[in-house]
Amino acid sequence: MGHQVQGTLRLGVSSNFARYRLPALLKRFVKLYPDVEIIVKTGWSTEVMNYLYKDEVHIGIVRGDHHWHEHHYFLYEEPVTIASKEPIHLEDLPTLARINYKTDSHLKQTIDHWWHKTFHHPPLITMDVDRIDTCVELVKNGLGYAIIPSISLSEIDSLHTIDLYSEENQPISRKTWMTHRHAALELSVVKAFVDFMKSQYNQEAPR
Structure with missing residues (x-):
């Protein structure tokens, strides 16, 4: 069946998903559909959405919540967490060295909002x-410590983590979505990839 699906598949993928999840997924997909040529563009999720709007890609894989009027399929979510080499206490964070990193505006706003609701003092950022x-x-x-989505951590990192919770004691998470135009499903390569991704993540329904 895999040999009946052929052509070029253009993907726009969030940088973090491309770094930590995409390689293994594409390896499995190409094994199923060896006649498909895959072109990948990575960037911030906002950039990936722009690729979709401009029809530069068939499918976008984005993180965070974005307005999209066509197909928007939930893949999975993971917690946003505080990571440190040694155990730390939440109340001590304002006095501890924090390592910052460039990320998309949605995640930055989520972390900043949590911080301002939790502490009265700014973070002590020593590295950016x-x-x-x-x-x-x-x-x-x-x-130092960092506040990061757990997609970037693995068990071999052996770091201590504390998941973030809102004022309402709800977990603060990072959602990943697959997006595309409805008409794109008319292409066999797009339908094959959409079905493949659903088969990989259908066990992780949104909560």
């Missing part, structure tokens, strides 16, 4: 880096 994986490496070396 351009990549989340650089941030994680600095945390692993005991140079």
Whole structure:
């Protein structure tokens, strides 16, 4: 069946998803559909949405909540967490060194909102880096803590984590969505990839 699906599939993918999840998924997809050529564009989720609006990609995989008037399929969510080399207490965060990283405006606003609702003092930011994986490496070396989506952590990192909760004691999470235009499903490569992604994540329904 896989050999009946052929053509070019253009994907726009959030940078973090591309870094931590996409390679293994594409490996499995290409094994199923070896005649499909895949073109990938990565960037902030807002950039990926722009790729969709301009029809530069068939499918977008984005993180956070974005307005999209066509197909918008929930894949999964993971907690936003405080990560540190050694155990720390939540109430001590304003006095501890924090490592910051560049991210999209939605995640930054989520973290900033949580901070301002939790503390009366600004964070003590001692390092500001351009990549989340650089941030994680600095945390692993005991140079400070970070507030990051857990997609960027693995068990081998051996870091201590504290998940964020809102004032209403609801977990603060980062959702990942698959988006595309309705008409795109007329292309066999798009339908094959959409069905494949649903098969990979249908066990993680939204809560």
